[in-house]
Amino acid sequence: MAIVRVGFLELWVRDLERSLEFYEGLLGFRLEHREGHSAYLRGYEELEWSLKLTEAPMAAVRALGFKVDAEEGLEALMAWAEAEGLPHRLEADWGRPKVLRVQDPFGYPLAFYFRAEKLPRVLQDYHLHRGPGVLRIDHLNVFSPEVAEATRYYQERLGFRLTEYTEDEEGRLWASWLHRKGNVHDIAFTNGEGPRLHHFAYWLPDPLAILKAADILAGARRTDQIERGPGRHGISNAMFLYLKDPDGHRLELYTSDYLTVDPDLPPVRWSLNDPRRQTLWGHRTPKSWFLEGSPFLDLEGRLLPTRPSRLLGIPEHVT
Ligand SMILES: [Fe+2]
Structure with a gap:
């Protein structure tokens, strides 16, 4: 596979x-x-x-x-x-x-x-680039009420590899980052009511492009669509900006994580109550980020019912 x-x-x-x-x-x-x-x-x-x-x-x-x-x-x-x-x-x-x-x-x-x-290849047609210069899709992040089971299944059955994970003091898995392409993730599982999409992410050329995106939204008087950031994640080390699109779908603009192609790369463990894992600089994460997501459709186009998480509560450092 x-x-x-x-x-x-x-x-x-x-x-x-x-x-x-x-x-x-x-x-x-x-x-x-x-x-x-x-x-x-x-x-x-x-x-x-x-x-x-x-x-x-x-x-x-x-x-x-x-x-x-x-x-x-x-x-x-x-x-x-x-x-x-x-x-x-x-x-x-x-x-x-x-x-x-x-x-x-x-x-x-x-x-x-x-x-x-x-x-057509337009990477070097810089005169055609608009906005902050979105380059490519990078990853998907989904809410899951069964992070441990989903993580194991995606590793064992679909060949994904674990790069980073969050667990609590009792060793329960709250989130995992899994890749195929050689950076931190192609898909991540986040504890919460699910299945739902938490966010999708696009790669930008550098951190200045992330700032430019924030400036563009500010200039257009669309700051209500900036949910979180700009900042640097502890997990993945990437620079980020989280936006909500007009329907509330969450989009992350993302850049500068790291190479993970070594097959024996040891995954990074983060403690659930370490505020540096989400923003390395210690900024608090809004509660909406832990609760809001987009519903999925089944193959027939019907809304998929969700299940509550068995792991309740949100980390102490969240406002
Ligand atoms: Fe992300």
Whole structure:
């Protein structure tokens, strides 16, 4: 099961024009294609689209996309879905002729693909770059009521590798960061009511680009959409800025984590009550960040019910 990296996210939004004004107009994502009620966007480094926005009656998340390394990888994932009795089906999308959608045992609507039509390379067409210069999708972070079980499953069955984790004094796992592509994560599990999406993240070229994004939102009088940051994470060491899009979907602008390709890399342990894990500089994290997330859809487009977490409460240092 050779998953290469996180590949795309598909969101349901309530007003496509309003969402495009945010993603394309303010943040500078490249709008590559529109079809029906959907728009396909990418960052400046990407050769494939990575964000699909579909206008729908409610805000939700339809698919968490992962690229695999070959057609055979898709067949292996199909065999896994069949062996586990997981809901699954093949679909085609714009530029992606074969997408295997699978609802995993925890409810997450995964989508796997190999072949993708390549878009023109614009990385060095700097005169075309807009906004803070969003480069590529970096990771997905999902709420889970069963972080320990999901972490183990993704390691053992899907080949993800653990880079960092948070646990309490009793050794209970509250959050985990797992990768395939060689930086800190492609997916992270966070304790909480789930399954829900906590956030998705795009890579920016450097910390100044993160500050530019904050300035752009401030200039546009959109500071209500800045939820947290800018700052530096303890976990991952990355610079971050968390935004809420017009539907409340949480987007992280992210840069400067580190290389994790060594197969024997020891994971980093963080104590739940260490405030440096979330912001290295010690800033407090807003309560909304621990509680708010986006619901998922099942393969039929129905809202997926959530389950409460068995680990209750939020860390002491949170306001
Ligand atoms: Fe993140």
